[in-house]
Amino acid sequence: xTEGEPLIRWDWIAxxxxxxxxxxxxxxxxxxxxxxxxxxxxxxxxxxxxxxxRLEAPVTWITGTLYTIPSLALFALLVPITGLSVVTAExxxxxxxxxxxxxxxxxxxxxxxxxxxxxxxxxxxxxRQLLWRIEIPLALAVIIAGVRLATISTIGLVTVTALIxxxxxxxxxxxxxxxxxxxxxxxxxxxSVALAIGADALLVLLQRRxxxxxxxx
Amino acid sequence: xxxxxGATVEFRDVTKRxxxxxxxxxxxFTVPAGKICILVxxxxxxxxxxxxxxxxxxxxxxGAILIDGQDVLRDDPVLxxxxxxxxxxxxxxxxxxxxxxxVATVPRLLGWPADRIAARVTxxxxxxxxxxxxYARRYPAQLSGGERQRAGVARALAAExxxxxxxxxxGAVDPIVRGRLQQELLRIQQAQGTTVLFVTHDVDEAIRxxxxxxxxxxxxxVQFAPPGELLAHPAxxxxxxxxxxxxxxxxxxxxxxxxxxxxxxVGREKADTNAPLLAPAMTLRQAxxxxxxxxxxxxxxxxxxxxxxVLTLAKIGNMIRTDA
Numbered sequence: 001x002t003e004g005e006p007l008i009r010w011d012w013i014a015x016x017x018x019x020x021x022x023x024x025x026x027x028x029x030x031x032x033x034x035x036x037x038x039x040x041x042x043x044x045x046x047x048x049x050x051x052x053x054r055l056e057a058p059v060t061w062i063t064g065t066l067y068t069i070p071s072l073a074l075f076a077l078l079v080p081i082t083g084l085s086v087v088t089a090e091x092x093x094x095x096x097x098x099x100x101x102x103x104x105x106x107x108x109x110x111x112x113x114x115x116x117x118x119x120x121x122x123x124x125x126x127x128r129q130l131l132w133r134i135e136i137p138l139a140l141a142v143i144i145a146g147v148r149l150a151t152i153s154t155i156g157l158v159t160v161t162a163l164i165x166x167x168x169x170x171x172x173x174x175x176x177x178x179x180x181x182x183x184x185x186x187x188x189x190x191x192s193v194a195l196a197i198g199a200d201a202l203l204v205l206l207q208r209r210x211x212x213x214x215x216x217x
Numbered sequence: 218x219x220x221x222x223g224a225t226v227e228f229r230d231v232t233k234r235x236x237x238x239x240x241x242x243x244x245x246f247t248v249p250a251g252k253i254c255i256l257v258x259x260x261x262x263x264x265x266x267x268x269x270x271x272x273x274x275x276x277x278x279x280g281a282i283l284i285d286g287q288d289v290l291r292d293d294p295v296l297x298x299x300x301x302x303x304x305x306x307x308x309x310x311x312x313x314x315x316x317x318x319x320v321a322t323v324p325r326l327l328g329w330p331a332d333r334i335a336a337r338v339t340x341x342x343x344x345x346x347x348x349x350x351x352y353a354r355r356y357p358a359q360l361s362g363g364e365r366q367r368a369g370v371a372r373a374l375a376a377e378x379x380x381x382x383x384x385x386x387x388g389a390v391d392p393i394v395r396g397r398l399q400q401e402l403l404r405i406q407q408a409q410g411t412t413v414l415f416v417t418h419d420v421d422e423a424i425r426x427x428x429x430x431x432x433x434x435x436x437x438x439v440q441f442a443p444p445g446e447l448l449a450h451p452a453x454x455x456x457x458x459x460x461x462x463x464x465x466x467x468x469x470x471x472x473x474x475x476x477x478x479x480x481x482x483v484g485r486e487k488a489d490t491n492a493p494l495l496a497p498a499m500t501l502r503q504a505x506x507x508x509x510x511x512x513x514x515x516x517x518x519x520x521x522x523x524x525x526x527v528l529t530l531a532k533i534g535n536m537i538r539t540d541a
Contacts, residue, residue: 113307115307116311118309119308122274123322124326125326138311138313211313213314
């Protein structure tokens with residue numbers, strides 16, 4: 001950091017709004033794709049686990065192992081194969097969402113009360129109708145809780161992908177460190193934290209909206 | 218809307234065998250259309266298993282169950298269940314749907330038009346004593362236990378099923394509410410003409426509600442009879458112990474003044490001034506209660522305005538002691 005330089009130079013921020021907007025878009029895009037693709041894969045695997053419980057142990061083991069790989073190491077391993085690309089970033093980001101999402105989808109659907117399920121089957125719900133009209137709606141609160149966790153952790157991990165040429169706000173942090181420029185570094189850090197908090201708040205609102213029955217009268 | 222017609226339900230040599238035990242053993246009986254049949258017995262007697270074989274939540278090992286002569290095993294189970302009402306003890310209302318949506322469940326599965334569903338929901342909520350204005354848009358969590366059970370009955374009746382299965386439906390509500398729900402079930406069942414199979418472990422409930430009572434023990438049918446006959450002629454030791462020491466008093470609930478030995482030879486003017494007025498449709502229990510209240514030894518039986526005779530305490534006593 002240069003002597004006499006203030007911690008934050010607001011004029012730099014005012015002059016780089018375009019750059020900040022671009023990084024916001026990139027951060028959101030990487031997060032959306034990761035959570036979206038993660039949700040689709042997790043959903044499929046969850047249905048398999050629910051149908052044949054003996055798959056639960058291997059699925060948990062694989063997604064658990066993926067989760068424990070340090071992110072930097074995972075990206076480093078992928079770069080020789082998929083390059084410094086969005087694909088590399090997303091493979092890592094999606095992998096990290098699976099454990100949380102599968103756990104919550106499976107737990108949510110298993111948590112549907114037995115009497116509700118029995119009544120539904122006893123009145124003539126076909127298996128697919130039972131899943132979409134009864135089990136998933138009732139599991140929604142738990143599923144969205146998983147999506148919140150996955151989203152927050154993904155927003156954090158996106159900053160690491162700056163090292164493979166992506167990064168969203170993480171790119172600002174990386175450049176700020178390289179140039180000893182505190183304004184850019186702090187802007188990147190504060191904005192990524194704010195994005196995580198904002199996304200979480202939006203998901204809470206979404207959950208309240210989608211589960212009106214859980215509200216007190 | 219015309220009342221739904223009940224269907225005959227016949228169990229023909231139905232057996233359910235699990236690896237290590239026989240849950241239901243060669244069960245045969247027939248419930249006539251529009252009647253209430255109560256399956257009663259201690260836990261593990263096979264009554265719930267028998268009930269669930271009707272809508273194929275459990276598949277029988279052998280035998281046949283016929284609804285209006287059609288074997289349920291030939292039907293697609295999902296389509297079969299949409300034609301059979303089903304009520305369970307925990308009710309199983311869908312927590313994420315309003316009461317109106319819950320009641321509309323089977324009509325929606327059957328693809329009724331929206332206006333017909335709306336009309337039926339309103340009609341049914343009124344039928345079970347839940348004001349549609351107040352309750353239609355509420356969620357199950359906002360209802361009391363008794364109200365939820367009413368909603369469960371409305372939901373089971375929505376598509377006018379010829380048969381309704383009820384698995385200890387009133388087991389989880391307090392005795393006062395239970396008594397009221399039982400009365401209303403009888404009223405509703407008569408209005409709709411539905412055939413009801415009803416599982417309970419409470420023999421008093423069986424006697425109060427049943428047109429027929431099937432007493433089960435260890436998967437076998439011990440006795441199948443109208444409640445009056447069950448109390449008068451228990452098939453064996455087990456039945457007489459099961460219906461209890463007070464079977465004589467219980468019989469008073471199922472016998473009516475009209476069916477009692479009324480003495481027409483005594484003139485009305487001879488009766489005590491404190492003698493209560495009795496109607497032929499009253500149960501003997503109600504008649505007895507009135508006589509005891511008034512400290513009278515007899516009651517005056519009137520059919521509308523017509524004098525039928527007197528019913529004495531001694532005659533009621535005879536009916537408890539001897540067979541009807």
